[in-house]
Amino acid sequence: MEFKARDYRDDDKLYSLNRVSVSSHPLCSSPSKSLSHTQDHGSIEFFDPLREVSTEILEPVEDIAVAEKHPASRQTSHLSSKEWSSFNKLLMQRFPVPKMISVSSVTSKTIKGSKATVELPANTQSDELNDSQKLTEGGFKTVSQQEFIKRLHELKDEIMRSWQSDDRVTTLKLSIKVARLLMDTSVAQFYPTLFVLATDIMDMLGDMVWDRIKQKAEFGDDGTKICSLSDDFDANSICFEAKETCTNWFRKIASVHDLLPRIYLELAILPCWRFLQDDVINDLMRLVTMIKGVADPLASAYCRFFLIHCAQKLPQRDTGHLISCISDLKIELTRIVSMKETKYGSFLGDRRLVISLMEPTIEYTMRCIFKDPNQVGDMIVNLGLVNKSLELYGEVPWISIILHYLLRELPTAVICPKAVEFLHLVDCSSDYSFDQCLNYKMLGLKLCEEISQVNTVDVLIDEVVKVATRRKSLDEYLKILDAYMDIVLQYKMGDYLSSVLSAIFEKLCNEVVTDDELASLQSIILKLVTHFDDMKYVFDLNYFVDILDVMHGTSRSIVSMHILNNATRNDHINDPTTIKLLFDVAQSLHDSVDFSNTKQDDNQQAQRLIARFIDKVDHGTDLDRHLTFLVDCRGAFSTMNDLKEILVHSSNLLATRALRLRSKKKKDNLNFIKSCITYNEVTIPSIPSYSRQLILYLETAEVSLLGGLISHSDGLLDSAVSCLQDVNLLDGMRKNEDIDGIVSLMRKLCSFILMVPGNLEQGVTYLPKSILSLLDSQSWITPKLRIKILCSLLSLFATFSQNELPYHAVHEEVIGNDRLFYGHATYSQQLVSLSTIILHNIIDIIPQESSQNTRGKLALEACNCIATSLKVNDEISSVCSKLVETARSCLGPNDKYLQSTINFVHKQSPLSVGGK
Template identity: 75%
Template sequence: MAKKKAFTPLLYLAYLSKARREGRKLTLRKKGLLFYFDSNLRKGREDIPHLIDLYPGWRALSDLALRSSFPDHVNVEFFDPLRGLSAEILEPVEDMTVAEKHSSSQSTSHLLTKEWTSFNKLLMQRFPVPKMISISALSSKTIKGKKAIGEVPANMQSDELNDTEKLTERGFKNVSQQEYIKRLHELKDEIMRSWQSDDRVTSLKLSIKVVARLLMDTCVAQFYPTLFVLATDIMDMLGDMVWERIREKSVFADDGTKICTLSDHFEADSISLEAKETCNNWFRKIASIHELLPRIYLELAIFPCWRFLQNDVMDNLMRMVMMIRGVADPLASAYCRFFLIHCAQKLPQRDAGHLVTCVSDQNIILGQIVSIKENKYGNFLGDHKLLISLIEPTIEFTMRCIFKDPNQIADMIVRLELGKSPLELHGKAPWISIILHYILKELPTEVVYSNALEFLHLVECSSDFSFDQCLNYKMLGLKLCEGIDQLNTVDAVTNEVIQAATKRKILDEYLKILDAYMDIILHYNMDRSLSSLLSEIFERLCNEVVSENELASLQSIVVKLVTHFEDMKYVFDLNCFVDILDVMHGSSRSIVCMHILTNATKIDRIDDPTTIKLLFDVAQSLHDNIGFLNSKHDDHQQAELLVARFVRKVDHGMELDRHLTFLVKCRGVFSSMNDLKEILVHSSNLLATRALRERKNNLSFIKSCITFNEVTIPCIPSYARQLILYLETAEVSLFGGLISHSDGLLDSAVCCLQNVYLVDGLQKSNEDADGIVSSIRKLCGFLVLVPGNLEQGAMYIPKKILSLLDSQSWITPKLRIRVLCSLLSLSATFAQNELPYHAIHEKVIGNDRLFLGDAMYSQELGSLSSIILHNMVNTIPQEPSQAMRGKLALEACNCIALFFKGNSEILSECSKLMEIAASCLGGDDKYLQWTINFVHKQAPIFVGGG
């Protein structure tokens, strides 16, 4: 009997490959382990080694097979942990298996990852990629090279990982941004595929050639930050893959059993020798890379793996910081430190010595840059300010990390040599201004306001071109404003700041500094300082041309003044405030005017004549400059609302003539604000009503108000709004005894009804149509007070309304019935011997007295009622909805029965209407039954005749 072959994981994997091609799912129980494999999981791939990476148990079993369980005929070479499987699988065996998935991987903090990703997005937005990128010859070969690299021979030595090409070629080549970025993504995929196929040497080689060495090419200038983000994404991917591989070797034994569980804060003593050997192998291969920058980036990418070898890795981290000092190019070294700080955040240790050293090194390098007059520094081609602007994000991120932990603030201040403690700063360190800016930005507020004078001294000593000194003054001012109530050295701080600002010859810098400290001056009521500052500001504005940047700072200063004081009278009385406001123009002036009107209209009434005049000028300026507002709708609407609110709040008290003059002036100045014209009409009617209430001989004033409205209302484009205003003004005229004015206004209101369909488009808006009908019904109610026209007939206006119903197609049967019921009610009211209400003015005589006993008047009323009645009966069948047709019939029937004495004609029409309702709603309808009962109660009236 032939000896049975021993089961090995390698042969087992070969069997899985065969099973996958046959589309089978297999299971195998071996040594207490349950293995499971879904043949469809990796369908379409023919490479076997990638199966090892699916589950930790497979990798452990395969590594054990390579060392001890190979069949005799399999040729096994030296096993390189970076290569994984390198032998052919020759003989499949039948067995069944599936792997148990173990996921105990350690990941970096979610918050740190989110912060890094967010910062990188902002970095790419800050430096947009140009359409064409000029790159060096070496970068061009990398980007435009082959898209795939073959397998690396097994006996490849470590020095073969280094590229033999050097930067010997001169000149640059242009590559489109799409091609460059696309190629980087392709290379990332190649690295991943090589790793999944266990060709880890190729993954490492690709990472060296296409990632780390691309970062040596700083000639790409403004594209470099984007290149850094894309390249370090690949570095992070490689580091995660290496970490996971070594971690799995630590967790699983050679036979695939799980030997331990690694916590987030594991010790190096708990790591297996095999895992340490693999980890050492990675660091040694990276250490053999000749070029410094690729060697640094690759070691940083896998730097967290030092934890598998040592408990304290801070010495190695400091070694990396020292290595970066050997990178001559300032841009490359700055971003290399950037990546080091990012990788260090993955470590559980909280020591920040590397951050302090990085800041110190960057301070020295920037000091050299700002002291050199030549345009070229290292490999960077371009001016110094561009170079510093590219480095700036790395400084910002570094400072954010330094002062992130509140418990380490005191230690960081001492280690950065800012002082002995957070409360004892000496302000003597010679900081480069851009670094000082982000120190100020990231330091806690309490540290800044407790050492305000020391920081002022630091800012004063940092005057290099790396960052505008005025922005450091501004940053310090903003930080002091955050703790404005705890600031103890107010006088000393403001005196030094004002002196520093006065020394600035550039107006923009001068205004930016003052803007930052204006809140402090206002908070502590430093009136003397404020008065002198405003005088100096106005003097400098008169002597210089004000640009957009300066207007922005000036706008901020003025807005702070406006919003600080509750009473605008006090603001207008400030020294030179009005003069400064006159100097402003464009959108800045419009924004300031909006703030002034917002603040001024918070009170109930504005009655000071001087304040009214100044606010009127402000409103006029806002109206004239409304085109400078950014939004074409929202801001314009807001400006119009503010002007309207101002007009409503103005109150001249008993000087009614003066107020009417103000309204006339508003109509002329704010001619483009249609909504304001409505407010002017309402305000004029209110003035007339106040004059009537005082019962003085002021008929001429009331006529002036009515005349003002008669001129203003036609300027409003909406006929629907005109109708409302005409009715309101007609009421005021009638109460003032101005009957002729009232008749003319009512006639104008009826004319509006004839044009409302064509202009306002009411056929598209049922809501507007309902509003117009409501106004018509209101007009019918108001006509009870209006004396009939002796020349045109007492029923002149009701007849015009009736004829209007026949000419307007937008009036639906439902709306038509509502209007006819109102007209019928009006006709019935006029038929009474005494009207239910009268006008309050003694000169206005009601129709009940004006036409008392007039047979022609009674005949006209009867004729009108008959026409209305027949119109109602003829309108109801036009309603297309059966249910609505029945309701309209009942509504008309109730109206007729309520207002008129019964005769045969009336009774006949009511019967027809109830028959229509019964056919549409059914005999059991509650509304129908209620109407029948109501008509029966009116039966004696009907029997008596009309």
Template identity: 55%
Template structure:
């Protein structure tokens, strides 16, 4: 066997691609005109470019179909909003475990076990302790029994309707509506409302379908007509109108006002069968609700009005404005009522406000949904917040909770242009229906939605800072200033920023900060860290570090993570004071066990700490930098990712030392010692192996051959000890090992051979690994053996393709030039590799894979050895294997055969071989 001589310099020149100077950079913003390409679809109607919009030749029908799709989606939107709103109601106000049964709730008594409770002060007692029912008197049932009974009633109504017993369905529906007159258990009322509304909607749908059927079909089932979506009352036949009118008459005869309103609202769309303007009836229904004395029941009745009105084709929003005005009047009466000294009275009122708030919120959404600017102005005037459309937000009072929902829904341009006037209204609307600070807070967020005039912003922020500075409670102070921090930062109001941070510091000192206050502090500090570009600017802010020291727990950890993320996204960190502060922050983050287990890769604490360590740069003070790495290893020893970073950083320090002539070899040895001590503690085997190779390369570059040999031995030992339990290895693991072994072989080209252990000591260890590990597949084994074969062929050359960039280290081409024993050792290793290579290919079970492996091995042998009589049988056998496994038209196979026919001394045959 004879290795093929190679001239790497000549080969590199022969295979290099010709280079041509380009007129323009390929990423240039303005390429030359002749390089521009126009996209042409050649009239292909199937092609649609989403960036070019609808094609000019798009048919009208296609556009109309698209518009109809959007139309359908928009009609379903109110229904989806209503379903979401009902779910929100039940989640926000979970019902108590026990519910009292009033005299009007006898419909629920059927088959339900009840308990007795005293009627004395039932309302207040249920509020104080809903689960307490030990006293005798008023009957109570469990919440689940109440809900189950309502579901049963819904099923009974449905069954009666399907049995054509519509009188029974109506009677049961009236009984359900009567339940809404009972507000004795305030917490349960939203749940009762949602369950009852499901029944009301079901009844309304059944009545609608019944009348629509009578309008379209005769009694015998013959279709009379098909009503269009926008039908008129004149399109409806007499029988259908008579049936519809009968339903409204029956509902109009209900004695109680509340059930009468609810049932008519349930069938409100049926007015379309009688009149062309069904929305005119809404004004009458709104006026009827003024007869409801209970504020909670009347508010939720108005909520149902807003819901049912969405089912009409179109209607004016004036009736909704009246609903809000009526609720506002009711709440003003409650607010202005004489306060009692009884604590429960105030608590009950606050609970009542909280229960009514969702009704105002939903109605406000309905008012301002798709409202034009003129309609918005009219609404504000109708709500009493302006004398005319020019003078908006006048001096009329508004209950705080109503103002909050109004402010939430107003268009952003109205809010920004009238910010000062809105502030005056907030200042006057100071009642306990809603925390006034939340209105100031909401205004801040609304002002942040869009840019507004600087003079308005300055006046508004000045006013808010003056008002909130008079509040000494930290929680309320934080809620308000949090909403204005973005505005202050965007408009560079440094004086206000200092005022805000000083106010926080003064109110938080000598005080235990609550969880809610910590959350607000966290938000404010994160906004500061996000706004500024470098940490020094943040640290220069007055009171920032004081506020940071106040924080603790998860909020402190989140801020710490943002600090680390901020400093590591920019340039290197060189200031010693900053480094020490960040080291302490990293320690605190490392010690928080909850955050050590975070699974977000980009913001994982270990990742952030590693990035911080990687970005530290002590400049010429390399000893101080190495000391810093030692401190990090002691402080963050449990973070595997950090250990990898420490080894990388230590190796970088060693390389930097080479560029500094004043540094001595002793410091490089210190860096190597640090890496050698750190490497064994890295748990990921493949990463550990790659770091061993990296460190060995650095040691070799620094002239520390003995260190390099020791690190390579450790890396190979790591490979030899590597094992996988059955089923535990993955393709990524195997590919990682293969890549590491190929890198190791590339490195061994530069490493001087060890005369004591033999120049093939390391390649022999790799071969031993290949032959001993059962988890290696034949395919991976073949690729590794080809790599070893290429290594031996490279080491046999009179001039190696590359050398260590260190004049004091000689390559094997100089150390063993003309040494026959050196070549004999390489040939001996190659024979062992060849035999193992043939065996590995024969063990591959897949025919296609076996053929590809044979071709790969054959080409590797042909490029490594002179194609003599000793090599010819091996190549012939591999080609025969490839022929049996691959198609005769395989181009790789054909080119390989052509090459071998040209270079082999004899025609290709496949005799038995003995290597």
């Protein structure tokens, strides 16, 4: 057996590609070429996504579909319907419903009674229509929530069936029963759910009546089409029969004795007034006035709610009913907050509960009032917020819950120029209908939307601080300050900021911080953190660090992550004080997170931020201080296994930086590198993944050799080979991926061994022998893995045998093996002896591979390696022939890899191997 001689310099020249200079980068913005296609669709211009972005803007498909389905004249109505549906879903979720509901006897009769099938008499003043039985008669009955809702759905189905069978009388009678349910507010928490379900039935009735009358207007009795009504038709175009039918419906409803059901039913068919008259506003305002006669505040509030919904179906966009509704709500709420006990209709209970149930109706009304931005000026005058000169009535108190939704819906362009006046308005509106603190907060949030438009900032913030200081509750104090913090930061009001932080810390020291207070504190801290580009300025703020120390739990973790994220946006962190404080922040975050569960996104983010912080720290030329920092990190973040890898990489980087510094005190420089290596030798074994240990041992060994520390490099290589004895391929990764990874690592190990000077006593084959022993002793090493490693060792020995090695260590004191051992008889004998053993092992192991395809490819790989490393004489030619035959039997004679291998071996020897 004889190794093939190679001249690596000639090989490099032979196989290097010729380089040609170009004027521009291949991916630069040059005119794109067209790719012509001969298909029917013609030529298509080539589009390179790396070079150009299409400027074509496509209209969303969903919006197109909506536009086609709903003409322009009906867009507003369609959007209002979607908004109403969405609002109702949230309304049902907002108030939890008890499982058992105590209802009046009349309601219980409707829910539990038999289905009504008796026709109404001709007299519209029948007892059925005029059943004025009081809700309180007979006391209260209990029904289940599920039974109530189920019965409402059944009533809806019954109404639909009776309508489809042309039984209009039964349809009306059942609808009256549904409307009467809205008179019962005995279980206040259930009323919003009842309202949503009942008004859904009212809407269905209104649609059916509308379609019925419209059909009569467009078609004759014989089905002949008379006309086609446009969306903006007028009453004069409606025929007599259609008007008569419409009038009959309104007369039937007008004969209902109970006020609330009569209002709901007329509201349901309100758009039908358009068949009788062009101006429907008078009838709408009549209904607004009628609702004033509903004594129960909850029932009247929700009735106005339904009125506003129905009014949006009209083509006229008059807003008088909205102003009247909010004025009537204000009167009702004034009555409630001024009385010690609330007793309206059948409701007797907590005033706060009534107001909270009325709150959605106020919210929706105010939203509709300011829906049209062109009418904002008129609206605020009609509401009495400003006079005709647009001067704000800042000292006139409002009901606080109405004021809250007024502030939320008002445009910032109205609020910002009058910020102080609005603050005074909130200050004088202090009834218990709504938390006044939330109104201060709402005002602050609105002002922060357009901070540049805020006038008299100094006066405003001075007033805000006074307002906040008057609040006894720490939670209210923090909420108010939090809302205006962006204004303080935007206008660089350092004195206010300093005094506010001082006051916050003083209050925190005297009270136990609740979760709500922590949430407000978290918001304030995050605003400070995100405002400054450099965390040094944040840490220098008075009491900032002290306030941070008071925080705990999830809020502290969130703040810590934001601080680390903000601090690591810059290239380097080199201020010692900032590093110390960030280290404490990172340690606090580490201690609050369970890093054993790395699948959680928050845990992964925390780990990335801590790692990024460590990577960004830079102590400049003070390398000893940086190494001490890494030692501290290893102790502080001991549960983060991935971080330990980063620490080893950082330590190796420090060692290479020390080498580049070329210190005059070479001994001190060398001692520092040894300290870095020692740090790694202690850290690497604590990493649970043995394959990662191997990578880090190899990296550290390279650094050692770079510094001329041959003995350290030998020890690290021994550790690298030893850690493979504990590898378990079933841990964590899939088997095939692990095999490929270990093969790559072993090849890298062999490449590195080539540079390491061999021991004068043990020679250069000490480590390769250890690898061979490892292959024989480990059961997890598969035939595929073994063959690949054996081929790597054979290539290594072939390289060792050369007169000059392809590369050497860069340190001047590290002598290459070609200078140490070349020409020694023992050296050559060891290489040949071990290569012979490898050759026999390859031949014996390949048949052990169970996969036929893999076995064939392994045979070819081994054949190529042997023919590349050894001179192809009779002995080697025989081995190659066996391998080729194995590959042919597994892959077939026409395999391209097989053919190229045969050609390659044939060129290496005059003898034919395996045929052509």
